[in-house]
Amino acid sequence: MxxxxxxxxxxxxxxxxxxxxxxxxxxxxxxxxxxxxxxxxxxxxxxxxxxxxxxxxxxxxxxxxxxxxxxxxxxxxxxxxxxxxxxxxxxxDPVVRALLMSQLTRYRSALARLTGEADGFDAAPTMQPDDAYALDKIRLESDLRAALDRKELEVRLQPIEEIVSGRIAGYEALVRWQHPERGAVSPAEFIRLAEETSLIVPIGDYVLARVCDMLVELRERGRKPLPFIAANLSGRQIDDPGLVQRILDLLHARDLPPDKLKLEVTESLVMDHARIGDLIAHCHSVGMPVALDDFGTGYSNLGPLLTLNFDQIKLDASFIKALDRPRGVAMVGVIVGMARALDCDLVAEGVETREQREILHRLGCRYAQGWLVGKPLSLGDVLEH
Missing domain, CATH: 2.60.120.10 (Jelly Rolls)
Incomplete structure (x- = not known):
């Protein structure tokens, strides 16, 4: 039409x-x-x-x-x-909107001068709340770039427990940022900002390199068996065809086995089956495991689990909170059985009480992660335990 x-x-x-x-x-x-x-x-x-x-x-x-x-x-x-x-x-986007209105103001000012009406034009309009937010966002992005250049982003490790043995089998790497003026910046805020720009790729590379260095330090301190460390991948990282080879180069340079670095893909990304399938196949060809993160956060679809060969499923904390109800216990039990049938390990996220851990133990869930097991720690704190 x-x-x-x-x-x-x-x-x-x-x-x-x-x-x-x-x-x-x-x-x-x-x-x-x-x-x-x-x-x-x-x-x-x-x-x-x-x-x-x-x-x-x-x-x-x-x-x-x-x-x-x-x-x-x-x-x-x-x-x-x-x-x-x-x-x-x-x-x-507020930043795009602020830039557009700034350009418009300049255009109006130039046109007013051209036509001899500059005195009647206000070249400094009142800043709106959205403009202030956009400018703050630009400043925060610049600060984040500087923090990355200065290696001020901290990678912390949250322990993952093997429930049956009670031992710490591995860790999840979580990036944190302590801003010199703002204090601790919420990961949700600066990671979202990084994902809106090209920053997420160098930040992701920084975290992966730091994780490899941490594995070396754990090995040198005699940790046997060497625990795995899981690192989250963003959509932009997954789009990079050279990602897996760069990770392999990091591991080989430090003489680390590839199965000790576990890559995590959030559930929201698995709708692109072909892209994630290629990533998993590439990782498996070099011995690197891949986990499905945040299972059950609103994108739940069993279809990807039929076609994507994940090594691990991480169950969202909302299911663990529901373990105080019979329906919640029944649902988690079904997911444990599904993971077992798919030959996947299951990690329960957000475990905060002994009662939740006991129920998970009884249901046959292999791993637990959450504040009951341990909060995100610096590498120094991990080495002291």
Missing amino acids: QPYSELFKAGELVFAEGDAPTCAYLIEAGRIEISTTQLGEPRLLAELGPGMLLGEMAVLDDSTRTASARALTDCRLIPIDKAQFAERLAHA
């Missing part, structure tokens, strides 16, 4: 300087001349063609038209109303 469009004959005015901004236009065909009046004389500003936007500036800041638009040839324009712009702008 063809989108609704408006036709303008050559020489016809689309809108005039001073008009209210009822809509913007996408030029589908033809050419448009943009002009303004400078000191009483007409001045050509631009000539626009197919695929270009027309009149969007006035719509964005809801101000009167500062230039006129006239069809140079017969034109077909698709109107874009103010509501469409407002909706998209409201859902845009």
Whole structure:
């Protein structure tokens, strides 16, 4: 179906300087001349063609038209109303929105100077709450880059217990950031920020290298058997075709066995079966295990477990909290049986009480992780235990 469009004959005015901004236009065909009046004389500003936007500036800041638009040839324009712009702008990234409005302010200021109306233009509009948030986000991103360069991000280890023996079989690597002014920054905040940018890849590489160094220190301190350490992967890391080889290079440089570094993939990423399947196959070909993290967090689908050969399933803490109810015990028991049938180890996350651990023991769950087992520790604290 063809989108609704408006036709303008050559020489016809689309809108005039001073008009209210009822809509913007996408030029589908033809050419448009943009002009303004400078000191009483007409001045050509631009000539626009197919695929270009027309009149969007006035719509964005809801101000009167500062230039006129006239069809140079017969034109077909698709109107874009103010509501469409407002909706998209409201859902845009705050940083992108702030940058856009900053550019718009500069444009208005330059145009005002050009037309001799600079005195009537406020070049320093009041900062809105969203603008302050966006600027703070930009500052935090810059600080995060600096912290990564200075190796100020700390990798902590949360212990994972083998329930039957009571021994610590491994750890999950968790990255933490102590900001010099803000104090501890929530991992949810800075990891989300890193994932919105290219930062997540170097941060991921930093964590993987640190994990390998930690395994070396554990080995040198006589830890036998050497525990495994699990590290989470982001979607951007998984997209990198050189990821597994880089990890192997890290391991080989330190003479570490590949089965001691376990890669974790969150459940939200497994919808792309082909991509995750290729990653698992590549990892298995070099002896590196892969775990499905956060199973049961809202994306639960048994389909991926039929086609993706995970070595371990990490059960979300929400299931463990439900162990105080018969239905919760029954559900976890079913998941334990499923993991056993799939030849997967099961790790219960968020274990906080002895009663939860005892139920998991009775159900046959192999591993427990949570504050009952231990909080995330520095490597120094791990070595002292």
